[in-house]
Amino acid sequence: MKSAVIVFPGSNCDRDIAVALERASGTAPAMVWHRETSLPAVDFIVLPGGFSYGDYLRGGAIAARSPVMRDVEAQARAGVPVLGICNGFQILTEIGLLPGILMRNAGLKFICRDVYVSVADNRTAFTAGYAEGQVLRIPVAHNEGNYFADDETLDALESNGRIAFRYTTPDGAVCDAGNPNGSARNIAGIFNENCTVLGLMPHPERVVDPAHGGTDGAGMFTGLVEALAQ
Amino acid sequence: MKARVHVMLKNGVLDPQGKAIGHALGSLGFKGVGEVRQGKIIELEIDAANREAAEELVEQMCQRLLANTVIENFTIDIEE
Amino acid sequence: MKARVHVMLKNGVLDPQGKAIGHALGSLGFKGVGEVRQGKIIELEIDAANREAAEELVEQMCQRLLANTVIENFTIDIEE
Amino acid sequence: MTEVNQATAAEHGLSASEYDTMLSIMGRAPTITELGIFSVMWSEHCSYKSSRKWLKTLPTKGPQVICGPGENAGVVDIGDGLAAVFKIESHNHPSFIEPYQGAATGVGGIMRDVFTMGARPVANMNALRFGSPDHPKTRHLVSGVVAGIGGYGNCIGVPTVGGEANFDPAYNGNILVNAMTVGIAKADKIFYSAAAGPGNPVVYVGSKTGRDGIHGATMASAEFDDDSEEKRPTVQVGDPFTEKLLLEACLELMATDAIVAIQDMGAAGLTSSTVEMADKGGVGVELNLEKTPVREEGMTPYEIMLSESQERMLMVLKPGREEEARAIFEKWELDFAVIGRVTDSGRVMLKMKNETVADIPVAPLVDAAPIYDRPWEPTPTRAPVMASQSAEPENPLDALKQLLASPNHCSRRWIWEQYDHMVMADTAQRPGGDAAIVRIHGSERGLAITTDCTPRYCYAEPETGGKQAVAEAWRNLIAVGATPLALTNNLNFGSPERAPIMGQFVGCVSGIGAAAAALDFPVVSGNVSFYNETSGEAILPTPVIGGLGLVDDLAQTARVAFAEQDQAIVLIGTTAGWLGASSYLQEIEERREGAPPPVDLVVEKANGSFVREQIIGGAASSCHDVSDGGLIVAIAEMAMASGIGAAIEAPETGIPLHAWLFGEDQARYVLTTADPAAMLEAAEMCGVKASVIGQTGGESLTVGGIHTISVNELRGAHEAWLPEYMAAP
Ligand SMILES: Nc1ncnc2c1ncn2[C@@H]1O[C@H](COP(=O)(O)OP(=O)(O)O)[C@@H](O)[C@H]1O
């Protein structure tokens, strides 16, 4: 799997995702600086977590207007899978590849801890490494992860199977107790119409190695490698 | 010229910061505080031939960057 | 009554947000953008007998919570 | 131009004799810019004038030490061609005035100290002391400080992996915010600050200079009075985003060989960086101040030299390398300006548009900096408190629950969950244990990090308190299986101009030195913060120790959580039931009295070496050192971390049960093992005191078969206090 990681000024999970991708695929991703105007030919694109442009104005807002994003958008529209993690998810909503927006956490504080999310559907490239309904323990680390969209959009996401991950309790219940940030309908991650673009707040790249104290994120990358090989 | 842009959340969009401020004011003993909303204000020095040109320019800036029109409204004031 | 509070960083205090926004506008091709400063606006519904009482009340709120007077200035507008 | 005389000098905090010395160095009336430079260089903060004499007594050497105190940070060898670079620094006064920005810029400053030396920061820690929870300011300060530390560290993408937080009325008017950073560099590519090569360009990079923080260094050296609030505009605002760019740009340039010397602009900004670089290199520097990137119009030379704007660095480059460096900084969208050159004059010569505004000989400026041998009084000794002088509680587990739910013992989760403690994906032990562990990237080795200090011991008996702080830091490293390497220290005290306070300082430093020497745990960096007092009320003496250890194999470490049901619980060390100055006495009996537990450094070392072997050899399945609150608190913490209960039996010793449970005797650890006989035998061979005191299992904590409490109930109480306190209005 040939992949590219886009690096913005202020990205800070770019190395982490590169390590996870290399671990899963055996190949180091191309690190692409935000001022580039075109991407190398790749099978997969990642927008990493971090604080691009310090999260000033709105998380991801300024990064979404970077030169490189025009090509990212074009490739996404052409069907190249794109994954946005945390700040990457914010960028995907800001550029309009995913609907809605990530607002300030309901508790108004930065949250860094393990959360539980359930896998809605394992028929996408991103979730092929998991079982349907599987509950994963993955950390979040964000200030603005409170997913918001109007009811119509939320209904459409729901009825088209585009909610990729929902926050749950450890035993998989979707309820307020499992919701760390106030996200509408416990949304932790969503797909675009074709399930080729995924944005999610939790950081799967932080749990791929036993030394991390958990490996529930590894399935996303091994699943992707396998799915994209076909 | 100086432009001042006000960006506020649309009605109906939940505003956790505003709510928290309202709550905190209540705890501090302030009475009779109703709804509280928090928004952003952006002041810019700009070069423009006249007021209309300035408005047009800043409107563009809002559309393209300063506001997220999914959840936010904006208004523009120009001071000459 | 409705009160609107504008909170801006004092002159001379570094405004990293404003700086980043100004920079981004430049990269988007907007020309002639000078200094950009970002502040907060807080809109409150309040109960007060009259304008003076309202101003007095909101002034108190600013001093105690809404503004950080170490680095910020505030102005108050009352709408009846 | 402002006239300079005795009165202006006094306004700058220079005493009459200091001003006289300055006049004799200059041989003429100084300019206002020169006065500003002398005043900051001779401030307590920059010159260490009250502490230097005592700091010189600390042990700073060892085979692992690459660079001890004196540079921006300490450097130790960690094998595989790598070095760890680390230091701790205070930002107490600014954080009291503006908690968010004060704490944030504190984190920014210490990270610059570390990456200035060529290291990529890999972990941050923070040691915090707040006033009483009932004090009207405390909640606001906690909230702002924690948000500020998180706001800066999270954005820059360096994990904040641990620290300390305590409450005591002694900090009501003067909180402590100490921030520590650990970085990793190639051992043969450490960057130093000594300028060299007359003619070489002096380059300014980073943010523009504004009028912020002028006189921050002198503020850090003055005690608060009632109009400190008036001094507020001097607070600086940090921009972590710019710091992230500066970090990446500096490391990118450091990968070339273009840099001769580099120094961050911390307290006293361009002044101290220029003077220190010149002094260390034995050269002169000439600057053209109009070339300095400024944020505001009309800035005077005085303001430019004294500004404490954040996120700036000064470098000396090799000749002809300017454009290569410029390209890197421009790529990262940072300011870059050649503002001067190195000279062979031995003088700092400052010009503004060709007019000379300062011309100072460097060596006397630095060497004639005042050094004081301040009068000091030893702290009167205290009598011990015998266990018999303390009433036995009806049910010791009620006391345990009360202790675990108290401000100083409750869980700090509310704090560390606001810090990204996992970014960089190398955090192998998260906050909540004895020491955090971060993996050395790309290896299976790790660095263990902790901060420690027990101010109530230091107050009761400074020398013992100093020893104990070092011993506890060392013990925390041992408890995860690390080899302690070296320490950094942040000495927070009241006014050195008062003999009893100076006595506390002298005592603590002496204890630190003794323990550091005995434990082969040298001091490689540190910081002194005096004048932590308000209206004559000093803080408790608080010498915070930041400890660093090395883990050779991440698979051979221990955690505080009990690993399994039905394992033996082994107590290492001797229990006398020492209640003097204990948490139990303070929290449960509301008595602040008694001598603190003695620290026997020989026993400390023997017990620690033994425990470490048990961990790396795989015999110990979990480990926790015994500190605040004594044995039962340590066991409860192990139970709460795992959800596994335990049954404990006190041996027949004649010590009252509560003293055995809550006494704070030093050099003790709790281990669990599947093979207690082997562990006891090994202990005996090493002459280490060890005994089986119970068994893990079930879901409750039981003492002596009589008293019992569920682990869940304890956990509920332990987790609740801080979030509930912070949620209250
Ligand atoms: N301010 C803080 N920031 C981050 N972690 C903290 C802070 N205060 C305490 N902790 C964490 O809480 C745990 C318990 O702290 P403490 O009781 O001081 O430990 P110990 O007694 O072992 O030194 C440690 O893991 C520590 O790192």
Ligand SMILES: [Mg+2]
């Ligand atoms: Mg400990």
